[in-house]
Amino acid sequence: MTSVTAGRATHARGSRKNGAADMARATRQSRAAVARDFQTLIADAEQLLQSTADSVGDQAAAARGRLQESLTRARERLTEDMESITERGREAVAAADEYVHDRPWRVIAITAVAAAAAGFFLSRR
Numbered sequence: 001m002t003s004v005t006a007g008r009a010t011h012a013r014g015s016r017k018n019g020a021a022d023m024a025r026a027t028r029q030s031r032a033a034v035a036r037d038f039q040t041l042i043a044d045a046e047q048l049l050q051s052t053a054d055s056v057g058d059q060a061a062a063a064r065g066r067l068q069e070s071l072t073r074a075r076e077r078l079t080e081d082m083e084s085i086t087e088r089g090r091e092a093v094a095a096a097d098e099y100v101h102d103r104p105w106r107v108i109a110i111t112a113v114a115a116a117a118a119g120f121f122l123s124r125r
């Protein structure tokens with residue numbers, strides 16, 4: 001392998017590792033944002049319940065409005081996150097497919113070792 005080819009291969013591996021780290025970081029951030037949205041939703045729902053128990057006037061209508069806004073924001077955020085996760089999943093599948101096509105014997109060897117290890121540990125039961 002020439003030094004140029006080796007450099008490209010090293011760069012490609014580094015890019016994939018960085019991409020995986022970026023994907024993990026984005027997933028954690030998305031989960032945290034969704035968790036915050038649902039905490040807000042729960043707080044608004046609790047406030048709605050309290051306000052409707054005491055009175056049924058303008059206060060209940062305002063609480064229902066805030067609850068509806070929170071639900072709408074949570075649904076939009078969930079839709080965006082699901083689209084993002086789906087896209088990242090497609091990218092991961094494409095990277096795995098490329099890796100398998102570039103290194104079929106390595107993948108076969110890794111799979112054989114994993115299957116042998118699983119068979120060994122399962123037979124010890």
